[in-house]
Each structure stands twice: as structure tokens, then as C-alpha cells.
Amino acid sequence: MxxxxxxxxxxxxxxxxxxxxxxxxxxxxxxxxxxxxxxxxxxxxxxxxxxxxxxxxxxxxxxxxxxxxxxxxxxxxxxxxxxxxxxxxxxxxxxxxxxxxxxxxxxxxxxxxxxxxxxxxxxxxxxxxxxxxxxxxxxxxxxxxxxxxxxxxxxxxxGEGTDEDLDTDFDFEGNLALFDKAAVFSQIDGTSGHTNKAQHHSTQTEQKPQSYRHDENILEGKPVIYRQITVPQHGGKEFCTDSGLVVPSVPYEFHKRLLGAAERWGLSLERRLETIGVCSGQMALSLLGGPNRLNPKNIHQRPTVVILCGPHIQGAQGISCGRHLANHEVEVILFLPNFVKMEESVTSEVSLYNRTNGVQVSSVKDLPVSPIDLVINCLDSHENPLLREQSWYQSTADWANRNRAPVLSIDPPANGQPQTVEAKWTLSVGLPLPLAESQSRPYLCDIGIPKLVYQEVGISYHSPFGCKFVIPLHPA
Missing domain, CATH: 2.30.30.100 (SH3 type barrels.)
Structure with missing residues (x-):
């Protein structure tokens, strides 16, 4: 059955x-x-x-x-x-x-x-x-x-087509590798239009919108004017910033006139010294390694900086920088001769510096013999170029050139003569001076001069600093 x-x-x-x-x-x-x-x-x-x-x-x-x-x-x-x-x-x-x-x-x-x-x-x-x-x-x-x-x-x-083992996981990577994207798009291009591929590619390139970074403005604006600073007295040299803005140099006498106009409107010498000290100190901290060198877990490798200062305003700027560096746990050694007449600004800055843990010496023999991290040069004066002929100045410059540490010069004078101390970086204030040809890298410091003060001395000025207070300059 x-x-x-x-x-x-x-x-x-x-x-x-x-x-x-x-x-x-x-x-x-x-x-x-x-x-x-x-x-x-x-x-x-x-x-x-x-x-x-x-x-x-x-x-x-x-x-x-x-x-x-x-x-x-x-x-x-x-x-x-x-x-x-x-x-x-x-x-x-x-x-x-x-x-x-x-x-x-x-x-x-x-x-x-x-x-x-x-x-x-x-x-x-x-x-x-x-x-x-x-x-x-x-x-x-x-x-x-x-x-x-x-x-x-x-x-x-x-019914049909399901004979494969259902326990096997689907291989997404292997399946994706089988897809030839270029071949598919090539086939689409060939079937959608009978135009030349080269012409089609050029058309796509022309129609492709411009891509922007996350920090770029996507709104179309007016064409950028790169020469936004014009001066009545040109120093003979021009520089440009990283963004391409042109920064002209000015003669020292015109630069002195600009600082005098700013002082009449309240930007006193003390304010300028403080601003230059902060900006130059920030630049020095970056040159020393920034957060990689200066952090609480690395106190056994505190950097050492020697600041060479003369008895003038440029020396006072260096002393202000040394005070801010000492406040940031940098070992600072300040050289300042005590046998020459000093200006009042230098005396007031020294009194503030002595309230830090910084060291002050007045003889070249007391300077360290071993290499250090950084030398800041503020020996030269705009008003008194004869200081170069004095023995203390020459011996100090010889020590800086013998030491293998890199040198940062703050507000060096533009007297047409080569630098006595070979500097790797130079920092100008406000507007650059026509410095002599050297291998140093120029930087510019914003000291807070208002725009109308520039206009008062005949300068058409738009700030080239952007979001920074110290910017690098490049030969135009």
C-alpha cells in the first residue's frame, strides 16, 4: 500500500x-x-x-x-x-x-x-x-x-538561486571589490552621450564647483587687494605675509615720527615696552618648544635663555621680555652693564625684573660657557651707534657669536651696516625697517598703534596681522 x-x-x-x-x-x-x-x-x-x-x-x-x-x-x-x-x-x-x-x-x-x-x-x-x-x-x-x-x-x-549555504556570512569587502567603479562610470559615459571622453572630462572639470577647506569662507566676495598699506616715505624694501599681503618698510626717522604720534594719543613708552615684552616673550616661548618643552611634567628640562641688553630703550624692551619669560618658568640670565649711564625706562624695567627668579650679571665672565637654548640680542641702539666701539659691547658680541645657541634680535637698527651679532630671527615693531641683507628671518610685532594714528602720519593702513600679534615676513 x-x-x-x-x-x-x-x-x-x-x-x-x-x-x-x-x-x-x-x-x-x-x-x-x-x-x-x-x-x-x-x-x-x-x-x-x-x-x-x-x-x-x-x-x-x-x-x-x-x-x-x-x-x-x-x-x-x-x-x-x-x-x-x-x-x-x-x-x-x-x-x-x-x-x-x-x-x-x-x-x-x-x-x-x-x-x-x-x-x-x-x-x-x-x-x-x-x-x-x-x-x-x-x-x-x-x-x-x-x-x-x-x-x-x-x-x-x-525556489531557484538559494542553494548557497545560509550559514556563511556575507562578504561585504569581497563583494565591493568586485565592483569596478571606473568601468561602470565609463560605460555610463559611453552610453549616455556620444561625445568625446576628453571633451566630457573637460566639461566636468569646468562645471565642478570649487572646494573649500573648513576654515575658508564659501561666500564669494570682492577680489582681494594685497597692497593694503601705503606709506608716504618708502624704506626701499617690501615684504609680504603668509597670506600675500604687502608690507612696505619705512626709514627710521619716519618710524620714529609714527611712534611719537602714538605716544601723543596715549600709547606711552611704558605701554609699548609691555606690549613688545609680551609679544617677543611669546615668540621666544614658541622657539623654545612651546607646550612640548614647557609643561609641569618636564620641569627637569627647563630651557635657559640669555638676554643681552644695552642701557637704552632697546635694552629695556629686552628686559621686559626677560621678565615675562621668567614668569613662565624659564631660566633667564640678564646681561646689563652697570658702569654706563642708563635711561629711566631701563631702571624701572630692571626693578620689575628683579622681583622674578631671574639672574642678572654685568660681566661677560659671568655668562655661561656651555651652550644654552636661546640668546636674545638687545645690545644695539637706534640713537647711539657708537656703542659698537666700546670694549664691553665687543666682548659681549664675541661671546654671543661663539655660543652655539640661536639668536633672536629684537628691534635691530637699520644703519646699513651688517649685524654685529649674527641672528637667526629678527623682530621689528609696528612697521619693518630696511635692514641690511642677512640670513635672518624677519618677523613683525603688533604694538597696538590705532589705525587713525597711522592715517595721521599719512599711512593708509589695514592690519596684516589677522588673528596673531607676531607674523613672519617674506621678501616680496
């Missing part, structure tokens, strides 16, 4: 663990208590094997979806001819492994012997996901419940 069911389409519910199998009955083995399905589907997904054998112990419910030769098998059937017949299979005790199947609404099989099936796993299917030991990965309720009718759209969605 088992051969009568061959070719029937059945749906076998094997419980939550194994799921629902659907397929065509290919064989029923009474001896081994197994039933085999051809072209099986597991939970609505086509199995990767052509045949699956199930044991009677795992069958919870069996439904016939289509039976061949219905007229010979069913003498009387309630409902329509396409209504499926139901065969229920269950266990009768733990020790009894036989399963009795009763055909409902089927008089021809009401007295037939029950199908007794034992568990058997074919050797060829022992490692297959289509075997009865496979663990379902989908919720059965979402696939139409237990033993639901097979619909045509299920075959279209889950």
Missing part, C-alpha cells in the same frame, strides 16, 4: 527543532521506518540536496497537498477535489517507537495497516543541511505556519 502514496506532494511538520519539510514522496520504507521526499523545501526554502529522508520519530503532523490518481484512492471525499487530506502521526509511549497514521475522509485506507517508520539517517545526507538534524534558521510562523499550502510566489521567491 505504501507504493500508492509515491508521487504525492506532502507537508511534514517535524516540530520546532526540525521545522516543516515539503516535497514529493519518493519512497516509503517499512523496515527502516523512513519516508523520503524528492526536491524538498525546508521552511519554504528549497533544500540544497535533491532528496531528504525523515524518520517516523520526528514526524508531528503529515498533510497531503496533492494525491495522484485521486479517483482510485478516494471513493468518497467531503469538500472539493483539491481539498487536502490529513494524516496525523504521533508517538504511543516512550518505548513504543511505532507511529500509526490514520487517513481521515479516506475510506479506501481506513482499514489499512499503519505505516511503521524507524529512525535512519542515510550516509550521503549525514552532513547535509537538508537532513533531519538540520537546525532551522527561520521562524516557522512567518513562513505560513505548519503545513501551509505551497503558493506559486513562494516558488518564485525561494
Amino acid at each position: 505504501a507504493t500508492d502514496w509515491l508521487g504525492s506532494i506532502v507537508s511534514i511538520n517535524c516540530g520546532v527543532t526540525l521545522g516543516v519539510y515539503q516535497g514529493e514522496v519518493s519512497s516509503v520504507d517499512h523496515t527502516s521506518q523512513t519516508i523520503s521526499l524528492r526536491q524538498p523545501c525546508h521552511n519554504g526554502v528549497k533544500c540544497p540536496v535533491s532528496e531528504v529522508t525523515l524518520s517516523a520519530m520526528d514526524i508531528k503532523e503529515l498533510k497531503f497537498l496533492d494525491i495522484q490518481d485521486t479517483a482510485n484512492k478516494c471513493t468518497s471525499r467531503q469538500g472539493s477535489a483539491t481539498e487536502p487530506s490529513l494524516i496525523s502521526a504521533g508517538r504511543h509511549g516512550q518505548d513504543n517507537r511505532s507511529t500509526h497514521s490514520h487517513a481521515t475522509n479516506d475510506s479506501s485506507h481506513s482499514s489499512a495497516a499503519p505505516i511503521t517508520i524507524l529512525r535512519r539517517v542515510p550516509a550521503g545526507l549525514s552532513n547535509s543541511r537538508g537532513a533531519m538534524h538540520a537546525t532551522p534558521r527561520r521562524n516557522i510562523a512567518r513562513n505560513g505556519g505548519f503545513g501551509g499550502p505551497v503558493r506559486s510566489k513562494d516558488d518564485e521567491c525561494f
Whole structure:
């Protein structure tokens, strides 16, 4: 009688663990208590094997979806001819492994012997996901419940093309590597228009909008005017900033006139000294290494700076710089001769400097012999160039040239003569002076002169400093 069911389409519910199998009955083995399905589907997904054998112990419910030769098998059937017949299979005790199947609404099989099936796993299917030991990965309720009718759209969605191993993770990187982006865009360009590729590329380049950095303004403005400073008396040299703005130099006499006008409006000498001291001190701290050198965890490597000052305003500017450096935990050694007449500004700055932990010496013999971190030169004077001929000045300049430390000159004079102390950096104030040709790198310091003060002396002025108080200059 088992051969009568061959070719029937059945749906076998094997419980939550194994799921629902659907397929065509290919064989029923009474001896081994197994039933085999051809072209099986597991939970609505086509199995990767052509045949699956199930044991009677795992069958919870069996439904016939289509039976061949219905007229010979069913003498009387309630409902329509396409209504499926139901065969229920269950266990009768733990020790009894036989399963009795009763055909409902089927008089021809009401007295037939029950199908007794034992568990058997074919050797060829022992490692297959289509075997009865496979663990379902989908919720059965979402696939139409237990033993639901097979619909045509299920075959279209889950029929062909799903034989790959579902346990394998999708390789996104490998799949992306298969996509040839250049070839696809080349094909699009070739099919969308029959123009020359070179012309198409040039058109795209012309139409491509200009890209901006995060700190650039995307709004279009007026063309930039790089010559924003004009002076009535030119010093003969021009410089430019990093952004391209032109900064002309002025003669010393005109520069002195500018400082006099600023002093009349309240920018006194004391204010200028303080501003120059702060700006030059900030530049010196950057040259010493900035936060990489000056931090609480690096106190055993405090930098040493020697400041060489003369008894004049330029020397007072250097003393102000030394005070600010000493306040920032820099070891400062101040050289200032005590046997020459000093200006009042120098005396007041020395009194403030002595309130720090800085060291003051008046003899070249007391200067360090070993190399130091930085030398700040403020020996030269704009008003008295004869200081260069004095012995103390020459011996101090010789010490600075012998020491291997780099030199920063603050507000050096423009007298047409080469620098006595070879400096690596020079810092001018307000507007640069036409310094003699040297290998030093010029910098400019903003000392806070208002714009209307520049206009008073005939200078058309727009600040070139931007967000900084000290900027580098380059030969124009």
C-alpha cells in the first residue's frame, strides 16, 4: 500500500527543532521506518540536496497537498477535489517507537495497516543541511505556519538561486571589490552621450564647483587687494605675509615720527615696552618648544635663555621680555652693564625684573660657557651707534657669536651696516625697517598703534596681522 502514496506532494511538520519539510514522496520504507521526499523545501526554502529522508520519530503532523490518481484512492471525499487530506502521526509511549497514521475522509485506507517508520539517517545526507538534524534558521510562523499550502510566489521567491549555504556570512569587502567603479562610470559615459571622453572630462572639470577647506569662507566676495598699506616715505624694501599681503618698510626717522604720534594719543613708552615684552616673550616661548618643552611634567628640562641688553630703550624692551619669560618658568640670565649711564625706562624695567627668579650679571665672565637654548640680542641702539666701539659691547658680541645657541634680535637698527651679532630671527615693531641683507628671518610685532594714528602720519593702513600679534615676513 505504501507504493500508492509515491508521487504525492506532502507537508511534514517535524516540530520546532526540525521545522516543516515539503516535497514529493519518493519512497516509503517499512523496515527502516523512513519516508523520503524528492526536491524538498525546508521552511519554504528549497533544500540544497535533491532528496531528504525523515524518520517516523520526528514526524508531528503529515498533510497531503496533492494525491495522484485521486479517483482510485478516494471513493468518497467531503469538500472539493483539491481539498487536502490529513494524516496525523504521533508517538504511543516512550518505548513504543511505532507511529500509526490514520487517513481521515479516506475510506479506501481506513482499514489499512499503519505505516511503521524507524529512525535512519542515510550516509550521503549525514552532513547535509537538508537532513533531519538540520537546525532551522527561520521562524516557522512567518513562513505560513505548519503545513501551509505551497503558493506559486513562494516558488518564485525561494525556489531557484538559494542553494548557497545560509550559514556563511556575507562578504561585504569581497563583494565591493568586485565592483569596478571606473568601468561602470565609463560605460555610463559611453552610453549616455556620444561625445568625446576628453571633451566630457573637460566639461566636468569646468562645471565642478570649487572646494573649500573648513576654515575658508564659501561666500564669494570682492577680489582681494594685497597692497593694503601705503606709506608716504618708502624704506626701499617690501615684504609680504603668509597670506600675500604687502608690507612696505619705512626709514627710521619716519618710524620714529609714527611712534611719537602714538605716544601723543596715549600709547606711552611704558605701554609699548609691555606690549613688545609680551609679544617677543611669546615668540621666544614658541622657539623654545612651546607646550612640548614647557609643561609641569618636564620641569627637569627647563630651557635657559640669555638676554643681552644695552642701557637704552632697546635694552629695556629686552628686559621686559626677560621678565615675562621668567614668569613662565624659564631660566633667564640678564646681561646689563652697570658702569654706563642708563635711561629711566631701563631702571624701572630692571626693578620689575628683579622681583622674578631671574639672574642678572654685568660681566661677560659671568655668562655661561656651555651652550644654552636661546640668546636674545638687545645690545644695539637706534640713537647711539657708537656703542659698537666700546670694549664691553665687543666682548659681549664675541661671546654671543661663539655660543652655539640661536639668536633672536629684537628691534635691530637699520644703519646699513651688517649685524654685529649674527641672528637667526629678527623682530621689528609696528612697521619693518630696511635692514641690511642677512640670513635672518624677519618677523613683525603688533604694538597696538590705532589705525587713525597711522592715517595721521599719512599711512593708509589695514592690519596684516589677522588673528596673531607676531607674523613672519617674506621678501616680496
